[in-house]
Amino acid sequence: xxxxxxxxxxxxxxxxxxxxxxxxxxxxxxxxxxxxxxxxxxxxxxxxxxxxxxxxxxxxxxxxxxxxxxxxxxxxxxxxxxxxxxxxxxxxxxxxxxxxxxxxxxxxxxxxxxxxxxxxxxxxxxxxxxxxxxxxxxxxxxxxxxxxxxxxxxxxxxxxxxxxxxxxxxxxxxxxxxxxxxxxxxxxxxxxxxxxxxxxxxxxxxxxxxxxxxxxxxxxxxxxxxxxxxxxxxxxxxxxxxxxxxxxxxxxxxxxxxxxxxxxxxxxxxxxxxxxxxxxxxxxxxxxxxxxxxxxxxxxxxxxxxxxxxxxxxxxxxxxxxxxxxxxxxxxxxxxxxxxxxxxxxxxxxxxxxxxxxxxxxxxxxxxxxxxxxxxx
Amino acid sequence: xxxxxxxxxxxxxxxxxxxxxxxxxxxxxxxxxxxxxxxxxxxxxxxxxxxxxxxxxxxxxxxxxxxxxxxxxxxxxxxxxxxxxxxxxxxxxxxxxxxxxxxxxxxxxxxxxxxxxxxxxxxxxxxxxxxxxxxxxxxxxxxxxxxxxxxxxxxxxxxxxxxxxxxxxxxxxxxxxxxxxxxxxxxxxxxxxxxxxxxxxxxxxxxxxxxxxxxxxxxxxxxxxxxxxxxxxxxxxxxxxxxxxxxxxxxxxxxxxxxxxxxxxxxxxxxxxxxxxxxxxxxxxxxxxxxxxxxxxxxxxxxxxxxxxxxxxxxxxxxxxxxxxxxxxxxxxxxxxxxxxxxxxxxxxxxxxxxxxxxxxxxxxxxxxxxxxxxxx
Numbered sequence: 001x002x003x004x005x006x007x008x009x010x011x012x013x014x015x016x017x018x019x020x021x022x023x024x025x026x027x028x029x030x031x032x033x034x035x036x037x038x039x040x041x042x043x044x045x046x047x048x049x050x051x052x053x054x055x056x057x058x059x060x061x062x063x064x065x066x067x068x069x070x071x072x073x074x075x076x077x078x079x080x081x082x083x084x085x086x087x088x089x090x091x092x093x094x095x096x097x098x099x100x101x102x103x104x105x106x107x108x109x110x111x112x113x114x115x116x117x118x119x120x121x122x123x124x125x126x127x128x129x130x131x132x133x134x135x136x137x138x139x140x141x142x143x144x145x146x147x148x149x150x151x152x153x154x155x156x157x158x159x160x161x162x163x164x165x166x167x168x169x170x171x172x173x174x175x176x177x178x179x180x181x182x183x184x185x186x187x188x189x190x191x192x193x194x195x196x197x198x199x200x201x202x203x204x205x206x207x208x209x210x211x212x213x214x215x216x217x218x219x220x221x222x223x224x225x226x227x228x229x230x231x232x233x234x235x236x237x238x239x240x241x242x243x244x245x246x247x248x249x250x251x252x253x254x255x256x257x258x259x260x261x262x263x264x265x266x267x268x269x270x271x272x273x274x275x276x277x278x279x280x281x282x283x284x285x286x287x288x289x290x291x292x293x294x295x296x297x298x299x300x301x302x303x304x305x306x307x308x309x310x311x312x313x314x315x316x317x318x319x320x321x322x323x324x325x326x327x328x329x330x331x332x333x334x335x336x337x338x339x340x341x342x343x344x345x346x347x348x349x350x351x352x353x354x355x356x357x358x359x360x361x362x363x364x365x366x367x368x369x370x371x372x373x374x375x376x377x
Numbered sequence: 378x379x380x381x382x383x384x385x386x387x388x389x390x391x392x393x394x395x396x397x398x399x400x401x402x403x404x405x406x407x408x409x410x411x412x413x414x415x416x417x418x419x420x421x422x423x424x425x426x427x428x429x430x431x432x433x434x435x436x437x438x439x440x441x442x443x444x445x446x447x448x449x450x451x452x453x454x455x456x457x458x459x460x461x462x463x464x465x466x467x468x469x470x471x472x473x474x475x476x477x478x479x480x481x482x483x484x485x486x487x488x489x490x491x492x493x494x495x496x497x498x499x500x501x502x503x504x505x506x507x508x509x510x511x512x513x514x515x516x517x518x519x520x521x522x523x524x525x526x527x528x529x530x531x532x533x534x535x536x537x538x539x540x541x542x543x544x545x546x547x548x549x550x551x552x553x554x555x556x557x558x559x560x561x562x563x564x565x566x567x568x569x570x571x572x573x574x575x576x577x578x579x580x581x582x583x584x585x586x587x588x589x590x591x592x593x594x595x596x597x598x599x600x601x602x603x604x605x606x607x608x609x610x611x612x613x614x615x616x617x618x619x620x621x622x623x624x625x626x627x628x629x630x631x632x633x634x635x636x637x638x639x640x641x642x643x644x645x646x647x648x649x650x651x652x653x654x655x656x657x658x659x660x661x662x663x664x665x666x667x668x669x670x671x672x673x674x675x676x677x678x679x680x681x682x683x684x685x686x687x688x689x690x691x692x693x694x695x696x697x698x699x700x701x702x703x704x705x706x707x708x709x710x711x712x713x714x715x716x717x718x719x720x721x722x723x724x725x726x727x728x729x730x731x732x733x734x735x736x737x738x739x740x741x742x743x744x745x746x747x748x749x750x751x752x753x754x
Contacts, residue, residue, distance in 0.1 A: 051719075088714075089686055349434070
């Protein structure tokens with residue numbers, strides 16, 4: 001194995017990744033990823049707060065949902081309100097009143113999702129702002145400066161993801177460029193109180209994934225993200241890609257699988273040794289009236305729930321399902337009938353209550369898996 | 378004075394209206410209006426929960442805003458989800474998980490605001506449903522049946538408000554018809570655990586207001602609402618209309634001024650002896666980015682707040698202005714800079730946080746006035 005020694009990966013204080021327990025029957029592990037804003041108990045799931053807000057939820061509601069760490073987006077926050085304003089307000093944590101750890105995505109995915117790309121070179125990307133048409137240049141150095149101004153605990157390198165499907169040649173070019181940018185980001189990094197993750201690219205080509213992984217490890221990254229998956233290749237290919245590289249990464253390093261995903265994909269990836277996840281599913285589906293439950297997905301707008309007195313999920317302990325029955329003789333939580341009514345009436349409270357439920361559901365999912373790992377170590 | 382004796386107005390248990398203190402320098406009074414779901418400490422302000430939800434706020438957030446009583450709308454809930462479903466779910470309190478008192482408006486104002494009115498007679502109103510075009514007939518009896526099925530603590534008679542300006546003749550016709558409907562509502566009333574309010578109409582014509590008031594008192598109503606004001610006549614005419622009738626109403630009866638209003642109008646009306654208010658202002662303005670503060674109105678989208686670290690109102694203790702500074706060294710509450718960012722980004726959290734602030738502001742307003750009355754008795 002091309003693993004460097006553990007000593008090479010000792011993190012700068014206060015960062016530390018302690019593995020508390022390893023599952024006996026899989027590669028799953030339970031860890032504590034220490035950051036300047038407290039520990040992330042892994043495996044962990046990050047709700048997405050693109051614009052420095054997890055849509056529809058207050059920080060208090062996020063805490064009530066047992067959320068411990070959030071992801072925000074450097075590209076979006078650069079565009080609005082601008083990293084200088086966030087910095088002036090005391091950084092992202094103070095700006096959004098979130099006391100726990102925050103990770104910022106570099107914005108690479110967003111930049112390369114824009115159709116109006118004008119120029120990609122090894123030095124960076126030039127593109128048109130989709131709103132005002134301004135020409136913007138994103139370079140590894142600029143992305144690092146943005147993320148340092150924002151001040152998240154964990155930041156990621158600027159990278160070039162590729163769409164799926166992509167040719168081997170196109171994927172190789174983007175993978176090699178991403179490695180150059182990884183090096184440039186490491187060089188540009190100044191703040192000691194942030195931890196920078198390299199991003200493994202390579203599409204669905206195992207040799208490119210391997211090359212990417214080994215190169216990032218050689219550069220000395222203390223934690224890695226896996227990017228460019230969950231973009232349409234399907235769960236099977238995704239798991240294959242993870243398996244192809246997971247053993248190359250020293251177990252002492254935390255590994256973050258970007259943009260994943262469904263409860264099934266998260267459960268499967270944890271067994272392959274993934275520690276951290278993020279996805280818009282809980283809140284986006286919540287806003288659209290879809291609830292995750294132990295019994296499967298539930299579309300609250302369906303007529304069948306019109307006079308259903310049950311909560312979304314009788315087992316769930318979230319505010320939506322189990323807020324105290326304050327009416328004498330009342331039941332806990334909001335009925336499906338009421339929640340359907342809110343969606344039919346296009347009332348904001350509907351998206352809020354389903355986002356609370358789904359967010360709690362995802363937190364419970366990873367928490368329960370963590371407890372199983374601790375019990376099966 | 379044409380006041381009946383106090384004994385005539387003894388309310389059915391558990392309803393009771395106790396005046397705790399009377400202001401020495403005005404007609405303001407502090408009271409306790411007991412209902413099956415607890416007391417309303419008057420003067421009180423009801424946030425508007427038209428569709429069985431105060432827009433953007435959870436019941437928990439309403440409680441945190443010190444809200445004690447809500448108003449919902451019988452017409453809207455009849456249309457969606459239908460009073461039968463609410464009844465089947467255990468009534469309005471259980472349906473929306475609101476443990477405190479609820480008042481339902483009859484829907485008269487909404488019905489007469491529709492342009493597609495087809496027929497008004499002494500028996501009721503026939504109109505086209507604005508959504509599906511169905512012909513609907515609203516009669517006093519039907520409106521009572523709807524409100525009894527919904528199960529609010531305090532309900533109001535079906536009435537015919539008039540727009541402002543309106544001719545004397547048109548106003549007189551509507552006033553007389555409203556009195557007939559008041560009698561019909563009293564006759565149709567079956568539930569003993571709901572209190573029915575008569576609605577004083579008469580536009581800005583003092584003789585019609587007087588006629589309406591005296592007639593309702595003769596019918597034996599134990600509490601009165603003042604309708605058809607705050608519809609464009611201006612504060613001065615509104616106060617004149619209230620003054621013209623207030624002394625006709627025995628002081629033992631609670632008086633509710635419908636649809637009022639601004640902090641100034643509320644303060645002024647309390648001095649004239651009004652006990653209860655409702656208005657969409659706090660939440661509607663909140664959703665539109667306007668905040669009420671002790672220093673006046675604040676439009677959060679204004680550029681001047683782009684990097685303003687102050688909360689909306691430094692004196693305010695609401696969650697938006699004063700949630701605990703959980704970041705070491707952080708300040709309490711959300712900055713104007715962050716709130717502006719949320720509105721600029723069209724994030725739901727913006728309307729939610731401003732609705733919380735404004736709702737708290739209105740509750741604090743009436744609470745402070747109540748404390749002054751108690752201190753000046």
